[in-house]
Every structure is written in structure tokens, then in C-alpha cells.
Amino acid sequence: MGDSSRRAIVTGAAGQDGSYLCELLLEKGYEVHGITRETTENPKAGGQQSAIVWHPGGLGDQGRLDDLLEQVAPREIYHLAAASHVAKSFDNPWAVTEAIGGNTVRLLEAMRSVCPDARLFHASSAEIFGNPDQSPQNENTPLAPISPYGAAKTFSTHMVRIYRQAYGLFGVNGILYNHESVRRGGDFVTRKICRGAATISLGQQENLHLGNIEAARDWGYAPDYVRGMWTSLQHDKPMDYIMATGRLHRVKDVLEAAFSLLNLDWREHVVIDEDLFRPTEPTRLIGDASRARQTLGWQAETRFETFIQEMTESELEKLSDSPNQEDHS
Ligand code: GDR
Incomplete structure (x- = not known):
């Protein structure tokens, strides 16, 4: 070795x-x-x-x-x-x-x-x-x-x-x-939304079922x-x-970013499903990454809008290449 x-x-x-x-x-x-x-x-x-x-x-x-x-x-x-x-x-x-x-x-x-x-x-x-x-x-x-x-x-x-x-x-x-990223598993909310938006834009699906869209997270790349x-x-x-990024976005912001890229209005397609709500979930998870910045020189560089766009475009491309492909991630 x-x-x-x-x-x-x-x-x-x-x-x-x-x-x-x-x-x-x-x-x-x-x-x-x-x-x-x-x-x-x-x-x-x-x-x-x-x-x-x-x-x-x-x-x-x-x-x-x-x-x-x-x-x-x-x-x-x-x-x-x-x-x-x-x-x-x-x-x-x-x-x-x-x-x-x-x-x-x-x-x-x-x-x-x-x-x-x-x-x-x-x-x-x-x-x-x-x-x-x-x-x-x-x-x-x-x-x-x-x-x-x-x-x-x-x-x-x-x-x-x-x-x-x-x-x-x-x-x-x-x-x-x-x-998040294009390699995110399909059950996590960003990938689920980007894939849902792409599928709807291609006319392959009408609605997207989600849980708590008021929930907010500190999403990075x-x-x-x-x-x-x-x-x-x-x-x-x-x-x-x-x-962490130190910035909070709502699930609604992910919807807005992904659907608007494809000229869709998410309000016409999202169905709120009570079964997808969690019994409890944290409400104000925002990370202060000062120590990582000061000690390691690390910070989250990629913007929320940038990776949501990358993920949405990637889903569209995958679906266009192979319309009936299953998500095995
Ligand atoms: P999370 O990520 O639980 O924060 O854990 P997830 O993407 O699953 O949920 C984010 C937020 O979206 C809300 N939500 C939904 N979530 C999913 N999965 N599906 C839905 O349909 C849906 N509708 C609304 C959730 O309620 C939540 O508020 C991730 C994982 O990567 C963990 O492993 C990691 O430790 C934490 O992030 C930090």
C-alpha cells in the first residue's frame, strides 16, 4: 500500500x-x-x-x-x-x-x-x-x-x-x-421538489404531495x-x-425557486398531505459557522438559488433523456 x-x-x-x-x-x-x-x-x-x-x-x-x-x-x-x-x-x-x-x-x-x-x-x-x-x-x-x-x-x-x-x-x-445536490436521495425535500417540478413541467405528473411547507431550514450545497x-x-x-450557511429558507422558497425556473406556479400543483407532517420538528435551526470560518477558513460558498437551479435542470435533463426512469437514490 x-x-x-x-x-x-x-x-x-x-x-x-x-x-x-x-x-x-x-x-x-x-x-x-x-x-x-x-x-x-x-x-x-x-x-x-x-x-x-x-x-x-x-x-x-x-x-x-x-x-x-x-x-x-x-x-x-x-x-x-x-x-x-x-x-x-x-x-x-x-x-x-x-x-x-x-x-x-x-x-x-x-x-x-x-x-x-x-x-x-x-x-x-x-x-x-x-x-x-x-x-x-x-x-x-x-x-x-x-x-x-x-x-x-x-x-x-x-x-x-x-x-x-x-x-x-x-x-x-x-x-x-x-x-443538497444533484446526488441527494429522492426522499429529501429539495430533490423531491426539483424532480416534481421537472416531472410536472413535462406533463408527466399533475400534483406534488408535500408535508409542512412552512418549515424552514439552513440549506447549503x-x-x-x-x-x-x-x-x-x-x-x-x-x-x-x-x-452551515447561517441563512434560513422555507420549503415554500424551494418551491418558488424550482417551479418558477420552469415557468410554473407551485400553488396550482402542491397538495398538502397531513401524513407527511412529522410528530415534532425543530423550528429555528440556523447555524453560526464562525468557528469554522475563523479556524479553518471554511465557509459555505454556493448560494441557495444556484444549487436549486442546478438540481432542477439536472432533473429535467434526466427525465428528458429517459422519461420513465425510476429514482433509485
Ligand atoms: P431534514 O431534511 O429532515 O431536515 O434532514 P428533509 O429534506 O427530509 O426535510 C426538510 C424539511 O422539509 C419538510 N418537508 C418535507 N420533507 C420531506 N422529506 N418530504 C416532504 O414531503 C416534506 N414536506 C415538507 C420537513 O418537514 C423538514 O422541515 C436532513 C438530512 O440530511 C439529515 O440526515 C440531516 O442530519 C439534516 O438534514 C441536518
Whole structure:
């Protein structure tokens, strides 16, 4: 194997963030090992997937994970694998707790026993916050999750902090606010809206069913955030960082941006579906990324309107190329 200072493991490598991050690391000359849930040797990923050394089978087995870390001896580990749907975590809380909390602990344990000098980036989430009186949030805002997903991410975030304090591991929590792209899974609201607008504009669909369109989020662009992940592990001290734009948009703003690009009025097509509302959801999730800006020189650069346009145009192009294509993301 090559130079160990440029060897990285990425969990969740086939997902939106994983695929962008693997591409960034390959560009920087890393030897990249990707762990995926899939059990085949050829999982789906964007870009240069043939250059990645794939390790299918997930993070569920401590012995296997210890062996893998020993064999690869990475300098950097990016832990992006998670059950990422907040709404679904209400339906399946135990599976989400295990997939988020259990996997993080197994990874920390493997690091502690096999490669204690490696550096870990853990993809934490804005969903660890939930008190509307504490907004915008920074790294010192008390954690107050209000979804099973958020509670599991809170647990994982604390475990990274505990391993940093107790064992001196180099563990970074990137507290990531929503971040989108053309590779976003089809169940997340931005991609669902951009795809819906494109489908309606081609006359292939009449309506789009949505939940709470008054909800607001701090939406950024995924490639900006993976740049932040890498940068956070190059700093000499491990810390937690908020990664966010600091700007709030409503779901309605996504609708306005995507539909107006296609000369459509979203009000004529959106059907509000009570079943898509969540039992609870945070209301004022706005990230203050001052620490990342001052310490790492990182900031979210891509504007909301720019990536919503890119996503909408990409959906239109995909549908025009292959009108009956299914969304398997
Ligand atoms: P979120 O993203 O839950 O914030 O988690 P999502 O895109 O699912 O929801 C954003 C907002 O849109 C509202 N909404 C709908 N959401 C979905 N998915 N489908 C709908 O039909 C719909 N209608 C309205 C939601 O109520 C919500 O307010 C994302 C994920 O990437 C997490 O993994 C990550 O940790 C957080 O962002 C930060």
C-alpha cells in the first residue's frame, strides 16, 4: 500500500456526501477505502468509483471492523454512514438508534484498539438542536434533540467527545446543517421538489404531495460541506465545528425557486398531505459557522438559488433523456 499519510476510510461512501468526499480525496492523491452497507463488490457511487477500494458489508460487526482498520491502517476516517431520514426515524426508532449510535461506538472502539493515531471526522447533524429559544446555534449551544434521529446523533456526538477526552483520540464532530445536490436521495425535500417540478413541467405528473411547507431550514450545497470535512482533519487540534450557511429558507422558497425556473406556479400543483407532517420538528435551526470560518477558513460558498437551479435542470435533463426512469437514490 502507498503513503499512509494519504490513506483514508470513508463510511457511507456510496451516499451523496461519501461520493463527493471520495472524489475530493482522490483528487488530493489519497488512497481511498470506501465502506458501504451493500453486500456486493460493486456498490453505487458517483464519479471515479473504480479508483476506490470498496469494502462492502457495513459496520455491524466489531471483529470485522477491527480487522479492516488494522489491515488498511488509515490516517483519516470519515464516518458518514447513517440512517439519514429524520421522518423515518419516528417509524423505526430502534433501528435508527442502532444504525447511528451502535455504528459510531463500534468505529470508535476499533480506532481505540487498532489505530489510535488516526483522525476521525464524524458527520453530526443540526438535529442535535431543538430549542427554538437558542438560535442561531454554535458549538456551545446545549443539545436538545426532538426526533429519534436527533437523539441518536446526539449520543454519537457525545461519544466522539468522550473518546476525545478519555483516550485522547483525534475526533471531530462536524455539526452539519442540511446540504443538497444533484446526488441527494429522492426522499429529501429539495430533490423531491426539483424532480416534481421537472416531472410536472413535462406533463408527466399533475400534483406534488408535500408535508409542512412552512418549515424552514439552513440549506447549503453538499460539495462545500465535504471540503469542510477534509479541512477539519488537517487542523492540528480536534474540535467540533458547525457547518452551515447561517441563512434560513422555507420549503415554500424551494418551491418558488424550482417551479418558477420552469415557468410554473407551485400553488396550482402542491397538495398538502397531513401524513407527511412529522410528530415534532425543530423550528429555528440556523447555524453560526464562525468557528469554522475563523479556524479553518471554511465557509459555505454556493448560494441557495444556484444549487436549486442546478438540481432542477439536472432533473429535467434526466427525465428528458429517459422519461420513465425510476429514482433509485
Ligand atoms: P431534514 O431534511 O429532515 O431536515 O434532514 P428533509 O429534506 O427530509 O426535510 C426538510 C424539511 O422539509 C419538510 N418537508 C418535507 N420533507 C420531506 N422529506 N418530504 C416532504 O414531503 C416534506 N414536506 C415538507 C420537513 O418537514 C423538514 O422541515 C436532513 C438530512 O440530511 C439529515 O440526515 C440531516 O442530519 C439534516 O438534514 C441536518
